[in-house]
């Protein structure tokens with residue numbers, strides 16, 4: 001091959017490499033640009049907490065095209081085997097698909113954050129939507145944990161009754177500090193302007209699920225160290241049942257639909273009456289760390 005032909009071949013090769021890279025990373029770049037000032041992180045304990053307590057805000061945020069990243073701290077196993085909690089994960093994927101009005105196709109990614117493997121599912125046709133499953137064991141209502149996971153719970157981790165906790169798939173071990181660090185790192189990665197979580201004002205033992213409080217306490221601790229201008233919102237959980245109904249009409253219909261699309265995958269949810277919580281949504285705390293421009 002003479003010099004001219006060699007030069008032409010190299011130029012063609014470089015051209016195709018550039019096109020391939022642009023194609024490969026275009027989704028990533030578009031998502032980063034779209035999400036740069038538009039991201040909300042929800043951090044909840046179980047796969048239905050966002051649907052029950054953070055909605056219809058959740059639905060409004062998805063419908064308005066914002067980037068919504070929801071982190072589920074526990075596997076939501078309720079002491080059952082992997083079939084139960086993986087099915088719940090399928091259920092929440094189905095519900096987010098419905099809220100996003102697109103096909104139920106998710107792209108699985110694993111990222112390493114501070115040496116911990118994190119499982120992320122991005123909605124294929126709307127990569128602004130991501131679900132992140134940390135899969136720590138469900139701690140039971142009072143934080144006592146379950147036999148099949150050595151009675152571990154995030155409530156015990158928060159209260160320093162245990163020093164570490166294993167994920168139910170045995171992929172990762174967290175300490176109290178490393179769980180806070182991971183949440184903070186995920187905040188830095190996604191750069192949210194709003195962080196939504198459960199009730200961090202209430203206390204263990206006052207009538208709500210221990211995982212709800214522990215999740216909110218861990219989130220609040222990480223959020224205090226997240227320096228980008230943002231708003232933190234804490235939502236009340238089961239206690240909203242004592243407040244007046246405040247979700248009506250189209251919002252109520254959409255909230256019900258999103259919940260029931262999930263509940264088809266969760267036997268326990270399907271056979272309980274969640275109507276009182278579907279009819280309500282209450283913020284217990286809202287604060288901006290700086291003036292939002």
Ligand SMILES: [Zn+2]
Nearest residue numbers: 045046049209
């Ligand atoms: Zn829950």
